[in-house]
Amino acid sequence: MTSVALRLAVAPPTESCDSGLAAPTWDFDALTTYGPGASVDDAVPAETTNATTRPGQLPQAYRDADEADLYRRIEVAKETLGDRVVVLGHYYQRDEIVAHADFVGDSFQLANAALTRPDAEAIVFCGVHFMAETADILAREDQQVILPNLAAGCSMADMADEDSVEEAWLDLAEAYGFDPEGSDDPADYPGGKLPVVPVTYMNSSAALKAFCGRHGGIVCTSSNARTVLEWAFERGERVLFFPDQHLGRNTAKAMGVPLEQMPMWNPRKPLGGNDEATLQAATVILWHGFCSVHRRFTTAQIDKARAEYPGVQVVVHPECPMPVVDAADAAGSTELIRQFVADAEPGSVIAIGTEVNMVNRLAAQHPDKTIFCLDPVICPCSTMYRIHPGYLAWVLEGLVAGETHNRIEVDDDVARHARTALERMLAAAPKPLTGSAQGAPAATAATGSAR
DSSP states (O other): OOOHHHHHHHSOGGGBSOGGGGSOHHHHTTOSSSOSSTTTTOOOOTTOSSOTTSOOOOOHHHHHOOHHHHHHHHHHHHHHHGGGEEEEEETTSOHHHHTTOSEEEOHHHHHHHHTTOTTOSEEEEESOHHHHHHHHHHSOTTOEEEOSOTTOOOHHHHTSOHHHHHHHHHHHHHHHTOOTTSOOOGGGSGGGOBSOEEEEESSSOHHHHHHHHHTTOEEEOTTTHHHHHHHHHHHBSOEEEESOHHHHHHHHHHTTOOGGGOOEEOTTSGGGGOOHHHHHTOSEEEESOOOTTGGGOOHHHHHHHHHHSTTOEEEEOTTSOHHHHHHSSEEOOHHHHHHHHHHSOTTOEEEEESOHHHHHHHHHHOTTSEEEESSOSBOOOTTGGGOOHHHHHHHHHHHHTTOOOSEEOOOHHHHHHHHHHHHHHHTSOOOOSSSSOOOOSSOEEOOGGGO
């Protein structure tokens, strides 16, 4: 399998999302955007919650090292550290990072996987900032969580900042006539239901997870979003869902919520761009946020795949726009997509709508099937892509030398409330959005077949 990094380096500009991604990671870490690639058009907020605008601090020696040298140094450092360290690799990481991961999975699977290594003094999370925060919230006090590159943020997570959500909550409290700092017990309200239940996607800052914990809300993942919404509707009249509008819309629509009862909340407009009547009729209020990678997928791409490959099966992530999810054969979390491919018959042709590193890896793992990305342009998650082997070697060799680089620490009070929302999520057993594939609860240990 040719790595995405190599394909970017040799691909003509017309076949690559942005030729700048072929440059060394540290060349664009300090840019005031999310960097070249899928998120290049996303405006970085003045006070990002995900450390995106912090430049990397990678020493020159690691920048100059070649791929083979970095691979060897990472493996030597891991062997030296032994059980004192666990390396977690998200599905969307480049292959050069996944090769060293002890566990591979989605963000919450990996946070849970870390708990299975009680002897680990350090958790090196090869993902993005909100994932490392979640790992720190769930880790023991004596464990340290490390993000190899502090510039690895998340544009979607930054689309719902704490101040904007707090302001929206005040507006909703006035519209629905409740105390914004009042009780989070449904029994204290008419009809035994909260006026609004806040639900945040895992792709959000620790501060917003804490916001949900304080106000009777919950966290969801793409695998258990339906179960979480069912929990929220049992407790509340309506839901405020952030930051990803598409996951919220696709999940609620599959549950039978009419589109006219799902208004968008734009934090830059009064009342989120709504009038009082619209808010009174709302069942799910969707935050104006999205994933830049999954927003790229279109129904035209699905039509093209079906025309070129009769009988092709199309599976997409629920962060994709609603028309794409509706046109697909199945939709679900990264783990559901992985299982969908694994369960398909030999000879199957499968078109996938999710991040290209994961798609390429699935194609390599299943040579008896034809697997390709719906989007023909090479376009990895540009912030995930910032975790380069040089950064991993730097933080691991630092641990060997008794030094900790890029530790992620969540404030105790924030962590306490965020943990409440995460524990509620843990109790919500996953259900697939559509399709027949079932998600698995545990992360995959990184073996030869997982690379």
